[in-house]
Amino acid sequence: xxxxxxxxxxxxxxxxxxxxxxxxxxxxxxxxxxxxxxxxxxxxxxxxxxxxxxxxxxxxxxxxxxxxxxxxxxxxxxxxxxxxxxxxxxxxxxxxxxxxxxxxxxxxxxxxxxxxxxxxxxxxxxxxxxxxxxxxxxxxxxxxxxxxxxxxxxxxxxxxxxxxxxxxxxxxxxxxxxxxxxxxxxxxxxxxxxxxx
Amino acid sequence: xxxxxxxxxxxxxxxxxxxxxxxxxxxxxxxxxxxxxxxxxxxxxxxxxxxxxxxxxxxxxxxxxxxxxxxxxxxxxxxxxxxxxxxxxxxxxxxxxxxxxxxxxxxxxxxxxxxxxxxxxxxxxxxxxxxxxxxxxxxxxxxxxxxxxxxxxxxxxxxxxxxxxxxxxxxxxxxxxxxxxxxxxxxxxxxxxxxxxxxxxxxxxxxxxxxxxxxxxxxxxxxxxxxxxxxxxxxxxxxxxxxxxxxxxxxxxxxxxxxxxxxxxxxxxxxxxxxxxxxxxxxxxxxxxxxxxxxxxxxxxxxxxxxxxxxxxxxxxxxxxxxxxxxxxxxxxxxxxxxxxxxxxxxxxxxxxxxxxxxxxxxxxxxxxxxxxxxxxxxxxxxxxxxxxxxxxxxxxxxxxxxxxxxxxxxxxxxxxxxxxxxxxxxxxxxxxxxxxxxxxxxxxxxxxxxxxxx
Numbered sequence: 001x002x003x004x005x006x007x008x009x010x011x012x013x014x015x016x017x018x019x020x021x022x023x024x025x026x027x028x029x030x031x032x033x034x035x036x037x038x039x040x041x042x043x044x045x046x047x048x049x050x051x052x053x054x055x056x057x058x059x060x061x062x063x064x065x066x067x068x069x070x071x072x073x074x075x076x077x078x079x080x081x082x083x084x085x086x087x088x089x090x091x092x093x094x095x096x097x098x099x100x101x102x103x104x105x106x107x108x109x110x111x112x113x114x115x116x117x118x119x120x121x122x123x124x125x126x127x128x129x130x131x132x133x134x135x136x137x138x139x140x141x142x143x144x145x146x147x148x149x150x151x152x153x154x155x156x157x158x159x160x161x162x163x164x165x166x167x168x169x170x171x172x173x174x175x176x177x178x179x180x181x182x183x184x185x186x187x188x189x190x191x192x193x194x195x196x197x
Numbered sequence: 198x199x200x201x202x203x204x205x206x207x208x209x210x211x212x213x214x215x216x217x218x219x220x221x222x223x224x225x226x227x228x229x230x231x232x233x234x235x236x237x238x239x240x241x242x243x244x245x246x247x248x249x250x251x252x253x254x255x256x257x258x259x260x261x262x263x264x265x266x267x268x269x270x271x272x273x274x275x276x277x278x279x280x281x282x283x284x285x286x287x288x289x290x291x292x293x294x295x296x297x298x299x300x301x302x303x304x305x306x307x308x309x310x311x312x313x314x315x316x317x318x319x320x321x322x323x324x325x326x327x328x329x330x331x332x333x334x335x336x337x338x339x340x341x342x343x344x345x346x347x348x349x350x351x352x353x354x355x356x357x358x359x360x361x362x363x364x365x366x367x368x369x370x371x372x373x374x375x376x377x378x379x380x381x382x383x384x385x386x387x388x389x390x391x392x393x394x395x396x397x398x399x400x401x402x403x404x405x406x407x408x409x410x411x412x413x414x415x416x417x418x419x420x421x422x423x424x425x426x427x428x429x430x431x432x433x434x435x436x437x438x439x440x441x442x443x444x445x446x447x448x449x450x451x452x453x454x455x456x457x458x459x460x461x462x463x464x465x466x467x468x469x470x471x472x473x474x475x476x477x478x479x480x481x482x483x484x485x486x487x488x489x490x491x492x493x494x495x496x497x498x499x500x501x502x503x504x505x506x507x508x509x510x511x512x513x514x515x516x517x518x519x520x521x522x523x524x525x526x527x528x529x530x531x532x533x534x535x536x537x538x539x540x541x542x543x544x545x546x547x548x549x550x551x552x553x554x555x556x557x558x559x560x561x562x563x564x565x566x567x568x569x570x571x572x573x574x575x576x577x578x579x580x581x582x583x584x585x586x587x588x589x590x591x592x593x594x595x596x597x598x599x600x601x602x603x604x605x606x607x608x609x610x611x612x613x614x615x616x617x618x619x620x621x622x623x624x625x626x627x628x629x630x631x632x633x634x635x636x637x638x639x640x641x642x643x644x645x646x647x648x649x650x651x652x
Contacts, residue, residue, distance in 0.1 A: 017503060018390050018487050022617040027596040031261065031275035033235035033282050035343075045619050050605070075391040078424060078487070079617060080596075081326040082233065083342035104360075104394055104426055105326060109342035163358065165217035175344065177240070180352040183212065183221060187249075187354055190212040190223055197316065197452040 010067035020079030039091030077106025233324030303564020313443025393425030530561030553642025
């Protein structure tokens with residue numbers, strides 16, 4: 001997993017609430033048996049007409065917006081548990097997703113793939129959208145070590161919560177399985193004492 | 198200390214805490230399917246390791262499979278390859294497989310309980326958000342991502358932050374032709390699609406206790422649609438009677454006594470509680486593009502802020518009535534409503550009737566066992582006579598990964614769990630409802646209020 005700590009980038013705004021993982025990567029594109037290449041179909045049905053022509057007014061097709069940060073409306077990533085949504089997001093080129101609220105499974109999947117989900121207040125999120133509307137190339141910064149997310153053009157910053165374990169994983173690029181495999185003795189001890197019906 | 202059922206089961210599965218407050222949770226049962234497992238198996242291969250306990254993982258092919266002519270090779274190349282990959286992985290790693298052609302194949306959340314692999318007090322995961330279904334048996338069951346599928350295969354453990362607890366109590370008795378599906382659509386409409394996020398839900402109250410296991414599974418299944426990680430119902434005699442009829446569940450006195458002991462202590466506190474009256478619940482339907490956008494079937498489409506995108510997609514206007522709206526597709530199936538009880542309800546209603554000419558109606562059983570039972574009871578003939586097609590088991594038009602898709606722009610009354618944009622096929626417009634509402638819509642050719650049906 002690719003480590004992440006500091007990053008400064010422009011951001012892509014997606015001010016829509018309740019974006020589900022079926023939009024992020026529609027089910028018909030889940031047939032691949034590897035983790036690669038899902039970026040091509042990231043938001044497929046919002047990006048392209050049925051004839052594969054780009055839908056011009058969708059933000060990902062608008063060349064004035066770019067960057068490694070996606071800023072989205074509340075309850076981002078709800079619905080299906082498909083990790084393909086996180087793979088698609090990363091494969092498309094995003095390292096950070098900012099929202100006022102994340103669906104649980106998506107948030108976990110993102111962190112398991114080196115993507116940093118940052119939860120900010122509804123007000124802060126709204127002001128980020130305003131900033132980008134006024135200035136599409138406005139830069140934003142992340143400092144994971146200090147739990148900081150900064151709107152560079154306004155100078156406004158906010159701290160975000162992330163538990164220490166996941167923070168260490170993201171900072172160092174560790175994944176859960178490395179750690180779990182190191183717990184062999186604990187797991188065996190648990191199995192010996194567990195009563196199963 | 199007084200504890201909730203959730204905390205009792207969770208506590209009994211904690212392998213150890215880790216300093217940040219997360220816990221290492223032991224997973225008793227793991228279900229896998231073709232879509233979210235290949236990358237996990239690849240991960241094991243890269244590390245050169247196998248499954249920690251092969252006996253604790255069970256596989257089925259369901260998401261991608263055709264629902265017609267399952268004995269023939271899968272036509273669509275990528276689906277065929279993905280299913281073949283599952284078979285090859287199960288063979289290589291020694292995982293028990295309920296593949297196409299197996300007499301007990303079916304949707305993962307239908308066959309787990311049927312086989313008696315889903316038992317009270319367990320922790321159960323699957324790379325599928327509707328794993329919450331299994332909570333109907335009084336266990337902690339939830340969906341996970343593929344990285345976690347790999348972790349469970351390798352270690353039978355996950356590193357998790359403990360969710361908060363919520364109890365939703367439904368008091369009183371349900372009205373005529375009001376079903377589990379209406380209860381859960383009602384709850385989600387009250388709590389919204391995000392109202393349960395961060396919580397694990399226990400459903401309680403007289404209306405819940407009165408439900409069959411099939412109906413309880415329908416309720417727990419859709420817990421994820423309000424963002425909750427899972428839902429659960431404490432085991433009782435209904436649960437025990439169901440388990441005693443399954444092949445794998447133990448039948449010992451000790452096991453039964455243990456199952457009976459699984460309940461929330463009186464006076465235990467939940468982080469959040471909601472209480473609703475069964476009498477307030479009437480047949481429900483969704484009008485929008487997330488399952489929280491549900492209304493009483495007799496209500497008008499509401500005028501809510503930020504619903505314009507959704508209503509545009511659905512081709513609806515605020516203030517419009519859904520009753521009487523022409524619908525050309527009816528899908529009865531999915532892990533939410535494809536069990537024998539659902540098929541009986543549909544067959545009982547359509548017996549001696551004929552579907553409307555404008556409607557294509559298909560019924561996809563949740564498993565081969567459900568399909569066979571339907572045949573034994575003659576439901577297949579009743580459905581066929583009414584113009585409904587009884588297919589072979591799979592996830593089908595719930596998510597349209599196989600060829601079962603609803604055409605763009607068409608309305609479908611569906612017994613599945615998600616009305617997201619494009620969920621049933623690009624441009625498809627989904628109305629979620631109970632199996633009886635779906636059946637009655639197919640007969641009438643338009644949306645009807647089943648509370649007015651004379652029994």
